Each structure stands twice: as C-alpha cells, then as structure tokens.
Amino acid sequence: MNYEVGQELPPLIIEAVDPEKMKIMAAILRDPNPIHFDPKRVSALGLGDRVVNQGPTNMSYLLNMVTRWSGGVPTLNSAAVRFLGNVFAGDRVECTGRVSAVDLAAGLATLEVKASVDGRPVLQGSVIVST
Amino acid sequence: MSAPEFRHVIGHRFPGGTVAVPAWMNYLWGDAVAAPEDSAPYVHPVLVYYAAVQGAGITFQDIFDLMEASEDSGIMVGEQRFEFSEPVRIDTIYRVVGGITDVVRKSGRRAGVFDIATFELRLIDPSTEAQVALSTTSFIFPRGGAAQ
Numbered sequence: 001m002n003y004e005v006g007q008e009l010p011p012l013i014i015e016a017v018d019p020e021k022m023k024i025m026a027a028i029l030r031d032p033n034p035i036h037f038d039p040k041r042v043s044a045l046g047l048g049d050r051v052v053n054q055g056p057t058n059m060s061y062l063l064n065m066v067t068r069w070s071g072g073v074p075t076l077n078s079a080a081v082r083f084l085g086n087v088f089a090g091d092r093v094e095c096t097g098r099v100s101a102v103d104l105a106a107g108l109a110t111l112e113v114k115a116s117v118d119g120r121p122v123l124q125g126s127v128i129v130s131t
Numbered sequence: 132m133s134a135p136e137f138r139h140v141i142g143h144r145f146p147g148g149t150v151a152v153p154a155w156m157n158y159l160w161g162d163a164v165a166a167p168e169d170s171a172p173y174v175h176p177v178l179v180y181y182a183a184v185q186g187a188g189i190t191f192q193d194i195f196d197l198m199e200a201s202e203d204s205g206i207m208v209g210e211q212r213f214e215f216s217e218p219v220r221i222d223t224i225y226r227v228v229g230g231i232t233d234v235v236r237k238s239g240r241r242a243g244v245f246d247i248a249t250f251e252l253r254l255i256d257p258s259t260e261a262q263v264a265l266s267t268t269s270f271i272f273p274r275g276g277a278a279q
Contacts, residue, residue: 014165021162021163021164021165022163024159024162024163025160025163025164028156028159028160028163028178028181029181029184029191030190030191031191032191032192032195032202033191033202033203033206034202034203035203035205041203044203045203045205055207055208055211056164056177056180056181056208056211057163057164057177059177059211060160060164060166060175060177061164061165063175063176063177064164064165064166064167067170067176068167072170072173073170073173073174073175073176073218074173074217074218076176076213076215076218077214077215078212078213078214078215079176079211079212079213080210080211080212080213081210081211081212082209082210083207083208083209083210083211086207
C-alpha cells in the first residue's frame with residue numbers, strides 16, 4: 001500500500017456500545033472498578049445512569065481501525081493515546097484517522113487517530129505503522 | 132486536611148513473572164472490543180497491556196492500594212502507550228518486569244486535586260532476553276476538592 005500524508009483511514013463506527021461486553025472486559029481485566037458494570041455506582045459518582053466503557057476497549061476500537069487498514073497486528077510499531085472523556089453504554093463511537101507523516105527510509109507511517117461521541121473527542125493520539 | 136503525596140511510590144518494582152495469553156482469552160477480548168476478526172496467532176495489541184499486568188504479578192487493585200485509593204473513587208485511565216519490537220503471540224511465554232515510574236500531583240478548578248501515577252511493563256522473550264513490547268499506562272486518582 002502507498003501511504004501519503006493526508007490520506008484518510010476508513011472510519012470505524014461502533015453504533016451502540018454494549019454494556020454486556022463491559023462485563024466480559026471487567027472479568028478478563030479483573031478490574032474491580034464498579035463504574036464498568038454497576039449503574040448505581042456510576043450514579044453515586046454523579047456520572048449519570050449508564051455504565052462506563054473501559055479505556056482499553058475504547059483504545060481497542062482505534063487500533064482495530066488502524067490494523068484493519070494497515071494490514072494487521074504485525075504492522076503496529078507504536079501507539080500513544082490520551083483518554084479525554086468517558087464513553088457510556090449506548091454511545092455511538094466514531095473512530096477516524098489520517099496519515100500525518102511518512103518516513104520512506106524507515107518504512108514507517110504516522111497516523112493521527114481520534115474517537116468521538118456526538119462530535120466530542122473521547123480519545124486522541126498517534127499510531128506508527130510499518131509501511 | 133491535605134492528602135499525603137505519593138512521590139515515595141516512584142521506583143516501586145512489581146514482583147514480575149511470566150505470562151502466556153491463551154487463544155480463548157484473545158478470542159473473547161476480540162469479541163468484547165468488536166474486532167473485525169480474530170487476531171490469532173497474534174495477541175490483540177491492547178490485550179498485551181492486560182497480559183503484561185498479569186505477568187508482572189499484580190492486579191489493578193494492587194496499584195489502587197499503592198496509591199491508597201478505592202476502586203469506586205473515580206479512578207480513570209489518563210494515557211496509554213505501546214511500543215512493539217515484534218507482534219506478541221498467543222500461547223507463547225513472555226517474561227514481564229515493571230514498576231511505577233512517576234507520580235505527579237496536579238490540581239484544577241473543575242477537577243480538584245488529583246494524582247497521576249505512571250507505570251511501565253516490559254514483555255521480554257525469555258529465549259533471547261530481547262524486549263518484545265513496552266506498555267506505559269497513566270492512571271488518574273481524584274483526591275477531591277473540585278469546585279461545586
């Protein structure tokens with residue numbers, strides 16, 4: 001594949017974040033944080049009445065978008081993502097990305113990636129892939 | 132009364148150990164994160180993070196305990212970084228080492244006082260001692276004092 005600065009990745013859309021998947025994730029991660037599976041605890045923290053998606057899941061959406069486009073997991077060189085806001089059960093998540101730099105000599109391309117809910121950025125970062 | 136700062140946690144080393152991600156866990160992870168396909172024979176890159184936690188001989192609760200925070204105090208992930216020398220493979224044993232690399236206290240009018248604790252975890256190929264992956268995570272620990 002030819003990588004060009006400005007190239008847009010095909011977006012990846014999660015139409016509605018599934019709270020049942022959060023329970024699977026909590027079990028795999030052994031994450032005791034109840035905001036991921038107990039709506040009452042979410043409410044008690046003043047965050048509303050919908051459970052909160054785990055950060056690793058949100059980051060996974062972004063990397064799924066990247067590897068689907070770049071040719072799979074072995075193309076990943078590095079990733080750095082900041083978590084800007086919560087994603088809640090039922091939210092529609094839109095993942096987008098674009099090529100911001102290409103290093104032909106090193107065989108690497110840098111992608112700027114973002115996940116948004118209703119236009120509100122919830123994750124933002126950069127990923128470097130092997131070209 | 133102000134909460135104690137946690138600079139003394141910097142340099143804390145995790146017990147360490149080994150980990151191998153089984154195929155079933157990788158499959159369930161992929162399902163939970165709506166991956167377009169099973170990533171086998173490679174571990175989903177973000178599952179590398181949890182595998183590293185497990186292999187380091189710690190749980191998230193251990194980190195919460197080090198930072199004297201309860202799991203229901205609003206702890207959040209601030210930042211996550213990965214570096215891969217090669218893809219991590221399922222059913223393959225890796226050695227894991229790591230520890231707390233930084234703790235910073237910050238405050239904001241809306242957020243109040245909070246601590247940011249950063250930890251690193253390295254996956255190492257035991258046959259070559261080469262680093263395969265580096266995971267760096269920053270957790271945010273709210274300490275109260277936010278503006279009403």
